[in-house]
Amino acid sequence: MIDKYLQILVRLAQRMHFNDYFTKVFSEGIAFISVLVVGILLLYLAQFIIKRTIYKVIRKSETRYDDELINTKMLLRLCLLIPSVMVKHYGPLTLVDFPNVCQTMIGISVVYDIIVITAILFSLVNVGNNIYDLMHDGTQRKSIAGVAQTIKIVLIIVCVLLVISYLMGKSLSTVVIGLGTVSAVLLLVFQNFILGFVGSIQLTAFDMLRIGDWISMGKADGTVTEINLTTVKVQNFDNTITTIPTSSMVTEQFTNWRGMTDSEGRRIMRSINIDIHSVKFCTPEMLERFRQIERVRDYIDQKEEEIAEYNKANGIDTSNVINGRQQTNLGIFRAYVQSYLNSNPYINHDMLKMVRQLQSNEFGIPLQVYVFSKDKNWARYEQIQSDIFDHIFAAAPLFDLKIYQKH
Numbered sequence: 001m002i003d004k005y006l007q008i009l010v011r012l013a014q015r016m017h018f019n020d021y022f023t024k025v026f027s028e029g030i031a032f033i034s035v036l037v038v039g040i041l042l043l044y045l046a047q048f049i050i051k052r053t054i055y056k057v058i059r060k061s062e063t064r065y066d067d068e069l070i071n072t073k074m075l076l077r078l079c080l081l082i083p084s085v086m087v088k089h090y091g092p093l094t095l096v097d098f099p100n101v102c103q104t105m106i107g108i109s110v111v112y113d114i115i116v117i118t119a120i121l122f123s124l125v126n127v128g129n130n131i132y133d134l135m136h137d138g139t140q141r142k143s144i145a146g147v148a149q150t151i152k153i154v155l156i157i158v159c160v161l162l163v164i165s166y167l168m169g170k171s172l173s174t175v176v177i178g179l180g181t182v183s184a185v186l187l188l189v190f191q192n193f194i195l196g197f198v199g200s201i202q203l204t205a206f207d208m209l210r211i212g213d214w215i216s217m218g219k220a221d222g223t224v225t226e227i228n229l230t231t232v233k234v235q236n237f238d239n240t241i242t243t244i245p246t247s248s249m250v251t252e253q254f255t256n257w258r259g260m261t262d263s264e265g266r267r268i269m270r271s272i273n274i275d276i277h278s279v280k281f282c283t284p285e286m287l288e289r290f291r292q293i294e295r296v297r298d299y300i301d302q303k304e305e306e307i308a309e310y311n312k313a314n315g316i317d318t319s320n321v322i323n324g325r326q327q328t329n330l331g332i333f334r335a336y337v338q339s340y341l342n343s344n345p346y347i348n349h350d351m352l353k354m355v356r357q358l359q360s361n362e363f364g365i366p367l368q369v370y371v372f373s374k375d376k377n378w379a380r381y382e383q384i385q386s387d388i389f390d391h392i393f394a395a396a397p398l399f400d401l402k403i404y405q406k407h
Helices: 002-015 020-052 054-060 065-071 074-094 099-135 145-168 172-181 183-189 191-205 246-251 258-262 284-290 294-313 329-342 378-399
Strands: 214-217 220-227 231-236 241-245 266-274 354-357 365-373
Touching: 002 020, 020 054, 020 074, 054 065, 065 074, 065 099, 074 099, 099 145, 145 172, 191 241, 191 246, 220 241, 231 246, 241 246, 266 378, 284 294, 284 329, 294 329, 329 354, 329 365, 329 378, 365 378
Parallel strands: none
Antiparallel strands: 214 220, 220 231, 231 241, 266 365, 354 365
């Protein structure tokens, strides 16, 4: 078939009164281009058939595992080998009088094959990684993303070495040995690039950083806008841009707030300092006054009953307030703050809520509120937090407590 096609092209060139050389260039060039075009058309035809047949079968199947053949485009990448097969098989039959050109085209197709096969293997690695994730969906598991990234890096290195060895006409071992002799120079010249490259791989492999993450690192406090081999760009909240070396993201400490943004709430953890001199045992008059506060009325009654039973069971003389158990204004205030938080509609009540007393210091007794805001938006979060502490500051004097303030 190729011979007949060439003969038709030769007769067409002769009718155009080309000389022998241009007749060969015209006929064999058109024949080769035709082979390449047919290969590309077969590529699109094969991809069209796969999408119309195999893809439909995969989508209708109940299992989710075979869907990864679609998501990773593995089957479509296999079709990319068709044009190079056509060139290697029919190229020598078309470029009969131009062996050097034919050899060059075949060499290009071989390099193309190496790259395409590497891309296919990439897809295969992605299929394995994604299927593993699906098999362990919703469970605690060890991530194999790092292994997958390492395999991809090895594939890239092997691909580059194979291309270099083929173009140089040397064996793969010779190329590797040759590269080893200049590795010291390369490490010195491209030190920053290599460190950045390794850092970028680690950030990706261990999912330490993504575009859109909110991070804090030194003076950088904002959203990651770009991650490349050597730098990470962060747009701060004042709209300035901070550029951080990728290698620093691995060797130095930074805070990634992604866990907070992905969770159901944003943490509020703030303390007020109670003046130690204002803490005291509650007298009956104080308890009666505190009972007028609805949020702690039941708490006071329940606690009084519990304390009375304890003191009676242990035969404690309660004529002196220091004997036995007694309620304090700070304890009742803690119960009040806890009740106030329990009724706050802007707090996520499915997450940890706590009002606790920290170690006393020269500034008094720190009373810490530890809760999570439903709204994670920065402005709304700050408003919710401020409203809570506005109320706490205003409520403390009603329990005969003083907020410490340095004069």
